[in-house]
Amino acid sequence: EALCDNLNYRHRQAQYAGRASVALNTHILFKNREEIEAAVVLAVKRNALQVLIPKYGLEGPLYLPSDKFVYNEEEHVQICGDTVLKTFDELTVRLTLDSSNLQHRKLVFQLVTPYIPGVSYVKEDAADKKEEVEVVDITGSSKGEKKRKDTIDTKSKKKKSK
Known part of the structure; x- marks a missing residue:
């Protein structure tokens, strides 16, 4: 024994x-990475969906806000307006590492599609964001300081600063 x-x-x-x-x-x-991948719903729970990401073989909970979703116990579905989420539905999720507690880092799943306002993750387009930058000519021209304002893309600014 x-x-x-x-x-x-x-x-x-x-x-x-x-x-x-x-x-x-x-x-x-x-770590320091974000992925948007296809997922399959394995189980529907009261406050979450258990999802599988086949590309990585990862399984985890996709938590749903209880104020937006209604859980139907008889059919095991989550309902939000016209959207019904059930077992074996295909979703798109965002995978990130939550490092808010360094001793207990965890993988976080966020819904991307189907789009549900206030719940789904929406990627901010850096190309659409523009910043106003003041450019000063310091060549010492006789007409005094020339100032101009340019609008540049945030992406190109980041590339130049690297």
Whole structure:
């Protein structure tokens, strides 16, 4: 019996080590990175959807706000207006690493499509954002300082500063 207990203990510890290794490699992969990927709903729960991202083999909860979604216990669906989310539905989700608590980093899933106002993640287009920048000519021309205002793209500004 002592031999069986020791084998079971070692097996359990090996399982924990394997899971921790997968979690560490996942966190390293998604550190300072954001991915938008296809997902499949595995289960519908009262406050979340359990989703699988086939590309990475990841499974996790996609939390839904209770003020926008209504859970139907009989059919196991989440309803928000005209949108009904059920098992085996295909979604698009955003994957990021939540580092707000450094000791307990976790992978966060956010809904992208189907689009639900106030819930779905919307990517900000940096190309649409423009900044006004004051450019001063310091060549020392005789007419005094020339000033002009230019509108430049945020993307090109970031490229120049690198």
